Amino acid sequence: AQTVTQSQPEMSVQEAETVTLSCTYDTSESNYYLFWYKQPPSRQMILVIRQEAYKQQNATENRFSVNFQKAAKSFSLKISDSQLGDTAMYFCAFMKPPYSGAGSYQLTFGKGTKLSVIP
């Protein structure tokens, strides 16, 4: 079974600064996907960024980028130029594809990191 570990329950960052959230995972799969989801106080789950394990290049999405280290099974999220609206819970998630064509994907989530952006 896959496990996802987020070792930082809470973090804070000054507005406009950069912060990195860590995530490690454990799997024996070679083909999989990794995600960061953001959950603001409204509780909506918003996709921030995704990474395919077969891609060596780190994914970026505007101010959000990842540092994907496949051998180390590490997938950290860097938020640059932090904004007040970035205040949220951030969940790292692992997904393995189904083995059969009729299967479905399943996300395994970490326990989340609560990020506070301070004005």
Place this chain on the structure above:
Amino acid sequence: DTAVSQTPKYLVTQMGNDKSIKCEQNLGHDTMYWYKQDSKKFLKIMFSYNNKELIINETVPNRFSPKSPDKAHLNLHINSLELGDSAVYFCASSRGPSGNTIYFGEGSWLTVV
């Protein structure tokens, strides 16, 4: 238009009642899910349907019964509600084998009193 929509968003009900949460997606996805987020904010999958067929059924009390009338809808019916059922329930969808990003609805806050 909201891609994955759930109703109701908030629900407060008494122990022992039966309630349903509806979910619809307009993304043309083949696969739909129900996830539960407990008070500690831990998210865990409950069910997954692919083209109206049950694919994943985690260890969930049989008081929880998903129903998929078509591949755009996946409703969750809960019988004999208990205090421990209080949680946020998220519906989600993905394209299935040809797509691999799961999109979530806004969540349904269920409080059992």
